[in-house]
Amino acid sequence: MNQDLIFRYFPNLTATQKKQFSALYPLYEDWNSKINVVSRKDIEQLYLHHVLHSLAIAKLVSFQPGTKILDVGTGGGFPGIPLAILFPEAEFTLVDSIGKKILVVKEVCKGAGIQNVTAIHGRAEELKGEWDFVVSRAVTRLKPFIEWVENKISKTPKHNIPNGILYLKGGDLEEELSEIDYPYHVHDLSDFFKEEFFETKKLVMVSV
Ligand SMILES: C[S@@+](CC[C@H](N)C(=O)[O-])C[C@H]1O[C@@H](n2cnc3c(N)ncnc32)[C@H](O)[C@@H]1O
Numbered sequence: 001m002n003q004d005l006i007f008r009y010f011p012n013l014t015a016t017q018k019k020q021f022s023a024l025y026p027l028y029e030d031w032n033s034k035i036n037v038v039s040r041k042d043i044e045q046l047y048l049h050h051v052l053h054s055l056a057i058a059k060l061v062s063f064q065p066g067t068k069i070l071d072v073g074t075g076g077g078f079p080g081i082p083l084a085i086l087f088p089e090a091e092f093t094l095v096d097s098i099g100k101k102i103l104v105v106k107e108v109c110k111g112a113g114i115q116n117v118t119a120i121h122g123r124a125e126e127l128k129g130e131w132d133f134v135v136s137r138a139v140t141r142l143k144p145f146i147e148w149v150e151n152k153i154s155k156t157p158k159h160n161i162p163n164g165i166l167y168l169k170g171g172d173l174e175e176e177l178s179e180i181d182y183p184y185h186v187h188d189l190s191d192f193f194k195e196e197f198f199e200t201k202k203l204v205m206v207s208v
Contacts, residue, residue, distance in 0.1 A: 005047050009193065010055065010086065016113075020085045023112040024051060028076065031104045037076025048197055054079030056203055057135055057166050058086050059192040064158055065089035070131040072124040072149060073097075073139030077105045077117075079168060083135065084109075084117045095120045095127055124148045132158055137168035143179040146206065150182075153208045162207040169202050183207045 003022045007013060013021070025046055032038050042049055057079055063069060067090040071080030074094040084092040094117055096102050105119040120127065125148045134149045149165065157163050164182075177184060184206045189198040 003047055003051075006051055006055070009052065010058075013086075017085055017088075020112045020114060021047075021051065021082075024081070024108070027108045027111045031076070031107055035100045035104050037101055037104050048195060050078050051082045052193060052195075053168060053189075053197075053201065054082040054137070055086060056168065056189045056192055056198075056201070057083060060187060060203060060205070061133070061159060061161060061166065063087040063090040063133070066091070067133065067158055068131045068154070069093070070095065070127075070129075070134045070149070070152065072134055072136045072145070074105060074119075075101050077108055079135050079137055080117065081105065081108060081112075081114065084114050085112070088116055090116065092117045093120060093129070093131065094118070095122055095124055097121070097123045127152065130154045132163050133166055134164070135166045135168075141179070142167065142169075142176050142204065142206070146180060146182065146208070150208050161205070164208045165204070165206040167204045167206065169204055170200050173202060173204065177204070180206065 006021050028046055032043055069090055069092050071094045074080045074096050080092050080094040094105050099121045102119045102121040109117045131152055132154050153163050184204055187203045189201040
């Protein structure tokens with residue numbers, strides 16, 4: 001567990017952000033022993049496998065103050081919590097259908113002093129509201145995922161890229177991508193991070 005990895009890839013963090021990133025390991029270690037949100041053997045790799053992986057989204061988009069972001073199927077808070085620390089002036093809504101996981105999200109935010117996160121226990125399909133971006137990792141295939149969220153994405157862009165979905169995915173995506181009707185772009189995370197873990201990891205941007 002080494003938060004210095006985060007500080008190396010994101011060298012302009014404020015003292016508050018460094019403190020918040022450093023707080024994540026003890027908070028997740030404690031909560032994970034009560035409610036499993038990160039696989040037990042993965043907890044030692046929290047900063048590489050979960051925090052840095054989540055922050056790959058920030059290598060592509062810098063969320064402006066006031067941007068609204070929805071994290072669907074956030075589990076214990078990935079990618080939403082690391083992004084909320086990095087962009088304290090953006091507004092994050094984290095949703096998961098399992099109440100215990102949302103409890104962990106709320107407790108980690110409270111423990112680390114993260115104030116720009118609203119955590120909701122519910123199903124993404126049933127959620128009402130509008131966001132500029134939807135972020136996610138490892139929830140379901142892209143086609144059903146898009147159907148859950150396409151009517152929740154604002155049509156007014158605030159950035160130099162269109163509003164839409166930023167989905168962290170691994171492995172072979174060809175078949176999944178062939179099922180979707182919106183324009184998309186696939187980015188290799190190995191272009192951003194040199195660790196072996198990222199060799200097969202991708203970020204799919206879907207403009208909705
Ligand atoms: C494999 S976990 C990934 C969690 C987190 N995104 C991560 O990468 O660590 C998938 C999560 O999606 C949630 N999920 C699945 N279907 C959902 C739905 N329809 N609405 C909200 N959450 C959902 C599950 O409860 C689970 O926590």
